[in-house]
Amino acid sequence: MELNTKCCLQLPAWVEPFVASRQGPLSTTSERMQLAIDLAGENVRQGTGGPFGALVVNEANGELVALGVNLVTSSGLSIAHAEIVALTLAQASVGEWNLSHGDPLQLVTSCEPCAMCFGAVPWSGIKSLVCGARKKDAEAAGFDEGDKPGHWVRSLQRRGIVVQCSVLRDQAAAVLASYREGGGTIYNAGNTGDDPK
Amino acid sequence: MELNTKCCLQLPAWVEPFVASRQGPLSTTSERMQLAIDLAGENVRQGTGGPFGALVVNEANGELVALGVNLVTSSGLSIAHAEIVALTLAQASVGEWNLSHGDPLQLVTSCEPCAMCFGAVPWSGIKSLVCGARKKDAEAAGFDEGDKPGHWVRSLQRRGIVVQCSVLRDQAAAVLASYREGGGTIYNAGNTGDDPK
Numbered sequence: 001m002e003l004n005t006k007c008c009l010q011l012p013a014w015v016e017p018f019v020a021s022r023q024g025p026l027s028t029t030s031e032r033m034q035l036a037i038d039l040a041g042e043n044v045r046q047g048t049g050g051p052f053g054a055l056v057v058n059e060a061n062g063e064l065v066a067l068g069v070n071l072v073t074s075s076g077l078s079i080a081h082a083e084i085v086a087l088t089l090a091q092a093s094v095g096e097w098n099l100s101h102g103d104p105l106q107l108v109t110s111c112e113p114c115a116m117c118f119g120a121v122p123w124s125g126i127k128s129l130v131c132g133a134r135k136k137d138a139e140a141a142g143f144d145e146g147d148k149p150g151h152w153v154r155s156l157q158r159r160g161i162v163v164q165c166s167v168l169r170d171q172a173a174a175v176l177a178s179y180r181e182g183g184g185t186i187y188n189a190g191n192t193g194d195d196p197k
Numbered sequence: 198m199e200l201n202t203k204c205c206l207q208l209p210a211w212v213e214p215f216v217a218s219r220q221g222p223l224s225t226t227s228e229r230m231q232l233a234i235d236l237a238g239e240n241v242r243q244g245t246g247g248p249f250g251a252l253v254v255n256e257a258n259g260e261l262v263a264l265g266v267n268l269v270t271s272s273g274l275s276i277a278h279a280e281i282v283a284l285t286l287a288q289a290s291v292g293e294w295n296l297s298h299g300d301p302l303q304l305v306t307s308c309e310p311c312a313m314c315f316g317a318v319p320w321s322g323i324k325s326l327v328c329g330a331r332k333k334d335a336e337a338a339g340f341d342e343g344d345k346p347g348h349w350v351r352s353l354q355r356r357g358i359v360v361q362c363s364v365l366r367d368q369a370a371a372v373l374a375s376y377r378e379g380g381g382t383i384y385n386a387g388n389t390g391d392d393p394k
Binding site (some may be wrong): 002003004005006007008009010011015016064065066067072073075076077078079080084087088089090091092093095096097098099100114115116117118119120122123124125144146147148149150151152155159160187188189190 | 199200201202203204205206207208212213261262263264269270272273274275276277281284285286287288289290292293294295296297311312313314315316317319320321322341343344345346347348349352356357384385386387
């Protein structure tokens with residue numbers, strides 16, 4: 001087998017015009033979450049991945065720093081969750097791995113991070129995390145979100161990261177439920193880890 | 198700020214000739230771990246990232262599927278841990294996000310996965326995980342490895358992933374200690390999350 005040495009994450013072409021066409025201010029947490037949810041929904045409609053959207057914004061003024069949508073099925077990469085895409089593109093824009101050097105940045109995600117994305121947050125330098133749907137909403141749609149420590153919010157807070165959950169949760173969860181009803185791909189790799197009864 | 202829409206992970210140019218020059222069989226767990234440790238050490242010598250190396254191999258015959266080294270400082274991306282690079286390049290080689298479809302694949306890493314890389318494992322489809330140094334070895338070097346659930350090994354095993362820890366641990370930990378002594382960059386983004394005394 002020839003070894004691959006390079007691999008890229010790239011937003012689908014629809015994302016930029018979609019965001020440009022609806023760009024209002026992102027001054028409030030609700031406005032930011034609404035955009036994350038809209039990205040999740042449009043990602044499903046466009047067939048470019050799972051029902052998850054995210055953004056990185058300047059916490060104070062809402063300036064957009066990066067967008068992310070789930071690209072697992074379209075990129076063929078299991079790490080391509082919306083949060084990973086948004087954080088990675090934010091770092092590419094800023095030009096360094098540590099997002100904590102300028103104005104405080106915020107990660108807004110349409111769903112509570114899975115175990116991987118939870119672990120990615122402290123390494124990134126973002127200063128706050130805003131989540132829409134809860135883990136159980138994603139699990140109800142069929143996704144195996146993995147095991148975070150029970151004290152995951154405190155784990156982030158201890159690292160100076162402010163966490164806010166369940167923002168527009170019903171709307172965010174509706175995108176997940178609709179994905180499942182529509183027969184969307186549930187990209188668990190294998191055993192979902194449910195304890196046998 | 199202009200929004201970035203694409204971002205790539207790429208192995209440094211030294212990796213392929215380095216591996217080609219020393220390629221023996223990878224039939225045993227020790228041989229596989231030795232290569233992961235050697236990649237970690239060479240990554241430090243080359244100045245291309247932190248003291249971590251990883252590989253994805255065919256569990257049964259040791260055929261190499263992908264290599265990974267830590268590229269956080271050289272790529273400017275906080276997700277660019279050795280395990281993430283190896284899993285991602287393996288998926289790029291195989292052509293799909295689910296590595297569980299062919300022969301069982303194994304992730305061999307010079308250090309127990311951090312919280313992010315732990316969370317990435319179940320999504321990837323690998324069937325076994327072999328680790329060298331322990332979390333406390335990485336923490337002794339200064340890295341904030343994040344919080345995994347206390348039952349992280351069981352969490353993976355419940356998902357059908359076999360876990361083996363502390364393979365050539367002393368050698369693997371020595372690379373970490375040497376990195377710290379050499380003044381290598383410790384790329385924690387901020388507060389390390391230690392509970393205040």
